[in-house]
Amino acid sequence: MTQIIDGKAIAAQIKEELKEKVARLKEQGTEVTLAVIQVGADPASSVYVRNKKNACAYIGIRSLAYELPEETTEEELLALIRELNGREDVNGILVQLPLPGQICEERVLDAICPGKDVDGFHPQNVGALCIGRPGFVSCTPAGVIQLLKRSGVEIAGKECVVVGRSNIVGKPMALLLLRENGTVTVTHSRTRDLKEVTARADILVAALGKPRFITADYVKDGAVVIDVGIHRNEDGKLCGDVDYESVAPKCSAITPVPGGVGPMTVAMLMYNCVESAALQQNGKVS
Ligand code: GUN
DSSP states (O other): OOEEOOHHHHHHHHHHHHHHHHHHHHHTTOOOEEEEEEESOOHHHHHHHHHHHHHHHHHTOEEEEEEEOTTOOHHHHHHHHHHHHHOTTOOEEEEOSOOOTTSOHHHHHHHSOGGGOTTOOSHHHHHHHHTTOOOOOOHHHHHHHHHHHHTTOOOTTOEEEEEOOOTTTHHHHHHHHHHTTOEEEEEOTTOSSHHHHHTTOSEEEEOSOOTTOBOGGGSOTTOEEEEOOOEEOTTSOEEOSBOHHHHGGGOSEEOOSSSSSHHHHHHHHHHHHHHHHHHHHTTSOO
């Protein structure tokens, strides 16, 4: 029987744990606060931002919403980030991506104080992950690790294959699996004979961004398959990077889309915010 990894339930469990921590911090005089910045009104971004604000409200995190017009200049955005960096009552700063063309994403992400970079996108946090130092980890791959651990999937010693090498998912995913002592291979669009590589995986993470690309012939019998993709197919239904119908019967465990990795991203963002507040309260970061 294939285990369906219930991301919604695991995310809910994490949020309950965080609710208690937030209440405890409040008793000690710290109100966990996340600043969420959106530039323009991209409809997908608006949905993500709303989900993040709702999760904050549920857990008891104060969210400060900055909805800036599409024509905001880079300098204006950088000025806001500098102001938020300097505010003691702000624990986390999140700039929703993508940004309009006139703003350089790299300069904006670099401007966020690493101790408040709850998205884990700042080069200092990426570097810390790479060399095993403490720091914020990108939320989606951190969520995948939680899904595996909380579903009883052992990572140490396993053949882990990550399909996709983006800065937000593929690369940090590979580093996290390595940190858990997996044997890790990263594949990408130039990989020769992809099927031969993915068919070796005990744990296969699909993060390539192509709807239902990973079919049964890419997957070993009994593998654990994690689907990071999310797409809308021709008839408006959500699907992932994995062809769920053909792959699920072959796996020992699989994440569905929706209800797999998706809910974990927001849960881990909340986790990072709480962690940030706790560290700032203890004076470990400024
Ligand atoms: N846009 C798409 N995914 C993300 C994310 O995880 N964080 C931010 N800030 N923007 C995004």
